[in-house]
Amino acid sequence: MEKPLAYRMRPRNLEEVVGQQHLVGPGKIINRMVAAKMLSSMILYGPPGTGKTSIASAIAGSTKYAFRMLNAATDTKKDLQIVAEEAKMSGTVILLLDEVHRLDKTKQDFLLPHLESGRIIMIGATTENPYITINPAIRSRTQIFEVKPLTEADILTAVDHALADKERGLGDYPVHMEENARLHLSRATNGDLRSALNGLELAVRSTPPEEDGTIHLTLEVIEECIQRKALTHDKDGDAHYDVISAFQKSIRGSDVDGALHYLGRLVEAGDLAIICRRLMVIGYEDIGLANPAAAARTVNAVLAAERLGLPEARIPLADCVVDLCLSPKSNSAYMALDAAIADIRAKGSGDVPDHLRDSHYKGAKDLGRGLEYQYPHNFDNAWVDQQYLPDKFKDAQYYQPKATGKYEVALGQQKNRIEQWRKESRQKPR
Known part of the structure; x- marks a missing residue:
């Protein structure tokens, strides 16, 4: 039986890797390790199907080393031991x-000395957070890299390569894919x-070929084959982003019916990951300090x-959307942070005042820290x-604060009290 397309199209060298350029791009860490022939064991963590x-x-292809694959849960x-013996024989x-x-623990104890010696370069793969789920003994002998979801452009690049590749891909098939089908394939698979x-x-x-022999891939064909409906059958594919935008703006505008309508469209499309991510953003971007409890409830709703x-x-998504729609709104905290970041970019970072610097190391006092x-x-x-604040930012x-929710009103009152204390303090004789 022929192996799946995703297996056949695996990259043979770093240049063929789609996405993850923060790790494998020119001058980046894994690229440098391969170029310098200084590989070390590593753990790659991130969502399924991201590379x-x-x-x-x-x-392995770039270094010409032998490459073996095992599963920590099912292999013994x-x-x-077989891999270790091969490493002894061939390097x-x-x-x-x-x-x-x-x-x-048994497999770990066996593996550790081989990782220490460098005979086995282990590349551990996991969807779990390694800082929580990986034993410290393994963590200490590996570098940990996060693999991020692929972008729409990354998926499109890989799809185009697969359709063109006659050796490993589908290049021998006379395929014509409609643009909206191509876009849906890249978006609905969520990276x-x-x-x-x-x-x-x-x-x-x-898909049976047409009379001229062409295999015509429509949006409906792609929807069926990935079991994800498009949000709407628009020609240019912009509805994917339009619906998500309208969803957030309806909640921000406190329109419950509009928000539930767009939630319904996203649910019908099966876009659970997109809904959850967007609600988390909304909870902290649009509700924020006006109602922190609603943001916390959003996290719980997303988990559920x-x-x-x-x-x-x-x-739980419907409960959450109604809650956020009818909550008071505030974007004050993240707007304040954005203002601080803009200031830093314009002026540089500035020196931390000496009295705030770390004083726990030997010689700190001599430096006035x-x-x-x-x-x-x-x-x-x-x-x-x-x-x-550093001197250049001291004023x-x-x-x-906004006055759109009881909690932020209280924060504003406390801020005013502190400003009054500061004013009184500076009026006292020194």
């Missing part, structure tokens, strides 16, 4: 160890290249939706007037 196996395969210690072996977070390529192959091989999956996920720091808890109201004011 963890592809990067391992490309590293004996399988690891370095690159081992892709999938689900590395499932590595038990999962494996799903996009496997859906493409199913579409090509299961992800755990439930569609169609039941629509229930932390000597005049005043501990706020030693003063009334746990507040004392001292400079916190800057970024946060401007």
Whole structure:
């Protein structure tokens, strides 16, 4: 049986890797390691289908080392021993160890000395956060790199390569894919290249050719083969972003019916990941300090939706959307941060005042670090007037509270009290 398209199109070297240019692009860390022939074991973590196996395969192809693949959950210690024996016989072996977070103590203890010696270069792959799920003994012997979801452009590039490649891809098939079908394939798979390529192959091989022999891939064909509906059958594909934009703007504008309408369209399209991400953004961008509890409830609703999956996920999502629509709104905190970032970009960072600098190391006092720091808890109201900003920013004011929710009103009142304390402090004789 022929291997799936996603398997056949795995990159043979780093130049063929789609996406992840922050790791494999020219001058980036993995590219440098390969160029210098200074490979070390690593853990790649990120969502499924984003290129963890592809990067391992490309590293092996670029270095010409032997490449083996095992699964930490299902393969045995004996399988690891076979790889270790091969490494002794032929030199370095690159081992892709999938689900590395499932590595038990027996396999780990066997593997550690081989990682230490460099005979086995392990590339662990996981969808879990390695800082939480990977044993410290393994973590300390590896570099940890995050693999990010592929962009729409990345998916389109890979799809086009697969359609053109006559050796490994679908280049021998006379395929014509409508542009809206192509865009839907790149967007509806949410950065999962494996799903996009496997859906493409199913579409090509299961679609009867037209009278002229052409295999015509329409939006409806792609929808069926990836089991994801398009938001609407528009020609240029902009509806994907238009609906998401309208969804957020309806919530921001406190229009419950509009927000539920666009939520319904996203649910019908099966875009659970997009809904969850957008609601998290809305909770902190548009509601913010006007109602922090609503933002926290959004997190809980998203967790419940992800755990439930569609169609039941629509229930906590509906609760969340109504809650956010009717909540008071404030963007004051992130607008304040953006103002601070703009200031830094315009003026540079500035020196941290000496009294705020770290004073816990030997010689800090000789440098005047932390000597005049005043501990706020030693003063009334746990507040004392001292400079916190660098000199070039010392008069800057970024946060401007809004009066759209009880919580932020209280924050504004406290800010005003602190400003009054500062004014009184500076009027006292020194």
